[in-house]
C-alpha cells in the first residue's frame with residue numbers, strides 16, 4: 428500500500444502563527460490540561476501536609492508541571508544557598524539533577540535530608556569527569572613537573588568528589604556567574620589552572636574575559652594517554668581545559684547564529700557561556716542563566732531575542748515577557764533530557780512518601796567528601 432502524506436499539514440495546530448516565537452501556537456478546540464489534575468491535587472495535598480518541614484527547590488530548566496510546586500526557583504548555586512538558608516526545613520526536595528542535590532547536602536545541616544525525585548536525573552557534563560580520571564590527570568601533571576604550580580578549579584556542575592579533589596589540592600569551585608573572579612583568584616595562587624569539567628566555560632572566560640589567547644589553552648582528553656598532550660604542551664599552557672561539555676549548550680553552532688540573523692532582522696542573540704567559543708563570539712550577549720533572565724527582564728518592549736540555553740527556560744521566558752519576542756536559537760528543540768526526568772509522577776511519589784514518613788531517593792555525601800568539597804565551595808564564597 429502506498430501512503431501519501433502530501434495532503435497532511437505538518438503542524439495541524441500551528442497554522443497561521445508566528446514561527447519565530449517560543450510562545451508556541453494557539454490550540455483550537457477542547458484540549459486536556461497540561462498537567463494531570465489528579466496528580467496536581469495529590470502534590471498539593473502532600474505539600475500542605477508537610478508544611479514548613481518541606482522546602483522544594485526548582486531549577487530553571489525544570490518542566491512547568493514541576494516548577495509550579497517550587498518554593499524557590501534559580502540556578503544550581505542559588506538553589507544550594509537557598510537550601511542552606513532554610514535550617515528549619517527537614518526535607519529539601521531538589522527538582523534538578525544529581526550534582527545539585529549533592530551540593531545542597533554539602534551546604535545543609537546533618538539534620539536535613541535532601542531528596543532527588545528521580546535518581547536517574549544526572550548530568551552528562553558532570554559525568555564527563557570522574558574522580559579516577561581526574562586523579563590520573565593530576566599524576567600526569569606531576570610527571571610533567573607542573574602539578575605544584577597548577578590550581579584546580581571546577582565548575583559547580585561537577586560531582587561532589589571532584590569538588591572535594593579541588594578542595595584538597597588548593598583549588599575552588601566556580602559558577603558561570605563568578606568564573607572570572609575564580610580564575611583571577613586561581614592565577615594569584617599558581618601559574619596554571621586545571622579547569623573542570625566544562626571546556627567551553629573555561630575557554631570563554633579565559634579568552635573573552637581575561638585576555639588569554641586560544642594558544643594559552645590546551646584540552647586534556649581523559650580517554651587518551653597523557654591526556655593527548657605532550658609534556659611540553661602542558662608546560663606551555665596556562666589553561667588546561669578538561670574535555671567536557673554540556674550536551675544541551677554544546678548543540679548550538681555558529682551557523683545557528685548566522686541563520687537567525689538572516690531570518691529575523693534586528694534580533695538580539697543571547698547565549699550561555701557553556702556554548703562553544705565560536706557561538707559565544709558571534710552572540711550579542713553572554714551570561715549565566717540568572718543573567719539571561721535579567722537581560723530579558725530589562726529589554727525594551729518590542730525587542731526580539733534568540734536565546735541559546737535550555738528549552739524549558741526559553742519557553743517560560745517567552746510566556747513571562749509577552750511584550751518581547753523570545754525564540755530558541757536552534758530550529759530543532761533541545762531539552763535537557765536528565766532535567767526532564769523529574770516529572771509530576773516522580774515529584775508526587777517523593778512528597779507522598781515523605782508525608783507518610785518514608786524518605787525515598789535521599790542524596791547523601793560522605794563526611795570526608797563533604798569536608799573537602801566545602802573547603803572548595805567556601806573558597807568560592809570568599810571571592811571578592
Ligand code: SF4
Nearest residue numbers: 550551552673675763
Ligand atoms: S543543561 Fe547541561 S550542564 Fe545542565 S544538567 Fe543538563 S546536561 Fe548538565
